[in-house]
Amino acid sequence: MPESRPLRATDPREIGGFRLTARIGEGAQGLVFLGESGTGQRVAVKLLHADFGRDERARTLFDRELAAARSVAPFCTARILAADAEGDTPHIVSEYIDGPSLRDRVLEEGAASPAELVRLAVGTATALAAIHEAGVVHRDFKPANVLLGPDGPKVIDFGVARPLEATSATLTGAVGTPAYMAPEQVAGSAGGAPLDMFAWGCTMAFAANGVPPFGSDSVPAIMQRILYGEPDLGALTGELRTLVAASLEKDPAARPTALQVLQRLLGLGPNANLLVEGTSAAARPAAPPRAANWAPPAAPHPQAAGWTPPVPAPPPLPGTYPGGPPPAGRGGRVLLITGAAAAAVVLAGGLVAALLLMGDGEAEGGGRGGGGTPVARSTRSGSCAYRPATGTNTKDVGTPPTALPATAPSRATVETGLGTLQISLDAGTAPCTVNSLAYLAAQKFYDRTSCHRLTTGTSLQVLQCGDPSGTGTGGPTYQFDDESLRSARYTRGTVAMANAGPNTNGSQFFILYGDTTDLPASYTVFGRVTSGMDVVDKVAKRGVEGGGTDGAPAEKVTINELRTS
Incomplete structure (x- = not known):
């Protein structure tokens, strides 16, 4: 555990809605405190020495740098949950790293x-x-x-x-x-x-x-x-x-x-x-x-003063298919299952969550947070519509709150009998989906359920989970709309909602263990596996029960617990 020190008499007790509990670092850029949200989530709060209120240039540059950092993908970085350069106490609130x-x-x-x-x-x-x-x-x-x-x-x-x-x-x-x-x-x-x-x-x-x-x-x-x-x-x-x-x-x-x-x-x-x-x-x-004989590249790479990032391909327009029209018999009907409106098949999408890390200087101790973009935003507005769904395999656990919380979860931990998966959640792109996932996790909806479908085709490789009935037609007694389909990218590690047609999301989700272009942008991407893909790979390696390329997995995988934080 990182060393923490008691707050001093002159230290603030609350910043940006987070209660401060201890000092955990101090460096040239500012003081770092251990904080807690209203739900008990631990965060790192960096109180900056900078006085942006007196320096318009610095505040503008700070805002511009943060905006650029919001496009950083969430790999081996910590997340920024909130930032404020306007008030008397400029600060950055970020994920707490326990180490x-x-x-x-x-x-x-x-x-x-x-x-x-x-x-x-x-x-x-x-x-x-x-x-x-x-x-x-x-x-x-x-x-x-x-x-x-x-x-x-x-x-x-x-x-x-x-x-x-x-x-x-x-x-x-x-x-x-x-x-x-x-x-x-x-x-x-x-x-x-x-x-x-x-x-x-x-x-x-x-x-x-x-x-x-x-x-x-x-x-x-x-x-x-x-x-x-x-x-x-x-x-x-x-x-x-x-x-x-x-x-x-x-x-x-x-x-x-x-x-x-x-x-x-x-x-x-x-x-x-x-x-x-x-x-x-x-x-x-x-x-x-x-061991390998490696040499520096002969071709020059981006010069120090003139480096520019690669330009990403534009996302497909709604209703279009990445890479051209789908082959006959595939595309929109792949893995779709009719039944309860919440029922769905697993198909996976790509998530690029934006993260910027913020820590502190050489004098800091461990356990601080870094920064990322506000993928899981701590200040959010708006509401979600969760409509009734009917079906013989629905499970009634109530309905999520329609108002989005001030702080959205940014991570899901899936404990299975084969190992643990860590998933980064993108509440900035799919707020209502993440809100529903967090609600169902709190209701223990996913606990002791089995992943029920595996697809092992050359053009589509997915593992589907989240149906308590184990039939592929089950879900909660509510459904909700698709989100941000324009940005959907279906690559290895993507976690997306399965559905039985447009705007019929419920509880089922799928994990892609191979890249695919044979999938329309019809499934809400809400997360990406950051560790534990070996669990999915193990299930995929055993194949489908009884042979074939689509059906119940031969290697049974049970979700013992799914929790968000």
């Missing part, structure tokens, strides 16, 4: 083992890949901004170093921590994604050796070595040493990207879903790195 920082762990327990290093390298590279793909640059990546949570490392504090610096300095010049700054930062450039990869290499060397690769003495000496000296990589070996050395090249164009690092560490091809696979690998003990 120490990498800096504190190494200083207290020594260097990481080889297997721990690979897990750490995979998790942090995954986070940086997600950050960079959204066009965001961390600018202050370091061991203090990597928290070691129970489900793997989480990167915090990206996207805020520069706007916070701007409240007391100009908007140009070096921002960062000297021992982890890239040569272009030392030279005063704003820099781009490659400077984060330089910091990643320094952080991996610190984890392996207990000291940064360019020393930890005086700032002038460190900067001299960064500009002109060679790094000391110490105990690093094998492919990880090669990757770290390449990341520490003086020329930013010679450094690998985070995705290239991740691809090499995982040993996967370029078409793999690297962010999903990296998150899953970081959440479990890592295997030793694979």
Whole structure:
């Protein structure tokens, strides 16, 4: 458990509707408190030293950076639940990570083992890949901004170093921590994604050796070595040493990207879903790195000062089919089942939840939160319509509240007889769906139910769950409308609502264990599996009971408990 200290007489007792209970960190950017919501959810509340009210430029930059960070996918990062730069107490409320920082762990327990290093390298590279793909640059990546949570490392504090610096300095010049700054930062450039990869290499060397690769003495000496000296990589070996050395090249164009690092560490091809696979690998003990001859890319990659993110493909319009019309006999009728209006089949969609991590400086302790975009927004308005549904297999547990709560859950934990799945929830995209899931979970609706359908075709690979009757025609005594079908993407790890036709969502959901284009945008995507896909893969490997490609799974999987937080 991270160390906490009692509140001081001068500390606030409440910020942004969250009750503060203890101090858990203090750094250059601000104070970090342990807080609680009205429902008992623990959060990290960072009270910023910055005075945005007196500096319009800094507030504008801060808002712009947060907006950019909202497009960061939720892989190996913590979530921002609320942020306010307008009042007398500018603050950021984020997910609480119950674990120490990498800096504190190494200083207290020594260097990481080889297997721990690979897990750490995979998790942090995954986070940086997600950050960079959204066009965001961390600018202050370091061991203090990597928290070691129970489900793997989480990167915090990206996207805020520069706007916070701007409240007391100009908007140009070096921002960062000297021992982890890239040569272009030392030279005063704003820099781009490659400077984060330089910091990643320094952080991996610190984890392996207990000291940064360019020393930890005086700032002038460190900067001299960064500009002109060679790094000391110490105990690093094998492919990880090669990757770290390449990341520490003086020329930013010679450094690998985070995705290239991740691809090499995982040993996967370029078409793999690297962010999903990296998150899953970081959440479990890592295997030793694979031996391979790797060299930095010959083609230059995005320059430090001119990096821009890839442009995503536009989402399909309502009623269109991704990749062209579906083949005959597939498409809209795939896995659809008639019956109770709440009944549905499992078909999976892609979620890109936006996260920005906010932590604190070198003096902070563990257990802090990071930031993300307000995927599960803490200040929400609006209401949901839950209409009556009838059918012989419905189960009456009441109806969810129609008014959306102030704080939506951002995670679901599914305990099964084969292992645990962690799901990030996107209440920003599907608020009524997440509201219903949280309600049913609180009513124990899903507990002791079995996943009842598996589809193993080459173009559709899904596991369907959430029907207490086990027939595929069951659900609660209410139904509700589809949400955000324009943004639906059906890729491995996606969690989406099954339905019996438009606007007939109930309790059944499905998990995609393979990418597909053979599925219309007809199913509300509300989450993504961040760890535990091996459970679904195990069920898929056993196939369908009695053979075939669609039916009851041969490997029985029972949900012992589903809870949200």
